[in-house]
Amino acid sequence: MGFIPREARWHERPADERLAQQHVLIVAPVFARLRSACTWTARHPYTIVERQDEIGGTGTSNRYPGCGVDTPNHSYSFSFGARNPWTRYLAQRQELLDYLLKVVRE
Numbered sequence: 001m002g003f004i005p006r007e008a009r010w011h012e013r014p015a016d017e018r019l020a021q022q023h024v025l026i027v028a029p030v031f032a033r034l035r036s037a038c039t040w041t042a043r044h045p046y047t048i049v050e051r052q053d054e055i056g057g058t059g060t061s062n063r064y065p066g067c068g069v070d071t072p073n074h075s076y077s078f079s080f081g082a083r084n085p086w087t088r089y090l091a092q093r094q095e096l097l098d099y100l101l102k103v104v105r106e
Contacts, residue, residue: 019044055104056097068092081106 024046052061069076073086076096084099091099 023047025049055100062093066092069096078103 022044024044026046026048027050068088069091072089073084073091073096076091076099077084081103084102086099087095
């Protein structure tokens with residue numbers, strides 16, 4: 001987040017054994033229930049902190065008018081599978097949830 005100045009890039013990639021010892025904390029991910037689709041999580045120990053058990057996590061529990069994301073849709077899209085025909089640049093809640101459910105079904 002930039003609070004402490006530091007070089008965040010590797011000058012040399014750590015060995016797989018060392019990376020496997022790093023435990024990662026993932027807080028409230030929108031795609032928490034899709035983690036098995038991610039090969040990265042299969043290789044690294046992690047903990048997900050999410051209050052919802054359903055697809056979409058806490059982001060889908062909000063239901064106020066106009067609820068949506070403030071990050072471009074491509075950031076929420078998976079690279080595998082068919083390209084999603086988003087209707088807007090910043091998806092609203094239901095469209096994002098529909099996309100997640102479609103990915104789970106496929």
